[in-house]
Amino acid sequence: MSIFSQTNRFEAYLKRGKNRIYDKNEYIYRENEASRRMYFILQGKIRIGNYAEKGDEILKYIIEKGHFFGEKSILRISTRTEFAKADSTVELISFSTNEIVEIMKNEQVIKQEVNHIIYNRFSRLEKRLHILRYNDIRTRLWLIFEELQKHHLSYCDIETKALIIEHPYKQNDLANLIRTSRTRLNTAMKSLKELELIQYKNYKIEIQSTQ
Secondary structure, three states: OOOHHHHHHHHHHHOEEEEEEOOOEEEOOOOOOEEEEEEEEEOOOOOOOOOOOOEEEEEEEEEOOOOOHHHHHHHOOOOOOOEEEOOEEEEEEEHHHHHHHHHHHHOHHHHHHHHHHHHHHHHHHHHHHHHHOOOOOHHHHHHHHHHHHOOEEEEEEEEEOOOOEEEEOOOOHHHHHHHHHHHHHHHHHHHHHOOHHHHEEEEEEEEEEOO
């Protein structure tokens, strides 16, 4: 859920922030850089992750319009422990650490919502570690579908009774989330489709009703 939808008063604060547009694949910040600002997404998508020793990307999540990132700055963590990169053309509003702390001090609703989202992100990454304990790729994939349902737009199709999940991840991204290859992911997706458990196309997954 977008933090903008939680309180109309927050939109007034956005006018005080620093506005900037980034091109696709441009870094907003990299690992080990100073952590001084927190960012809110007006348009576009942001990739959050790390790089392994060999340079492979380890994707944590993709954040969309209406959400924030860079929150470790307000946790007084002095350096970035992950990168943030534009996954499309993005428009951002940012605040210094002191500015966002002052806003949260004055607005308890905003403070509670920000703290709630931060807690959910830590919890989400903990659950991701649990998912990776399973050797079976189909099991990992099914559990990732459950995660996507909780954190992205999902609804029930009235006619088919299928659960529709709209998400920002390409198939390469889904493979990255469950630490497997694109080929193995495609095999698992095809298997679930043949069992008539799912349908998928681009950024939409349909979980078929078993009733």
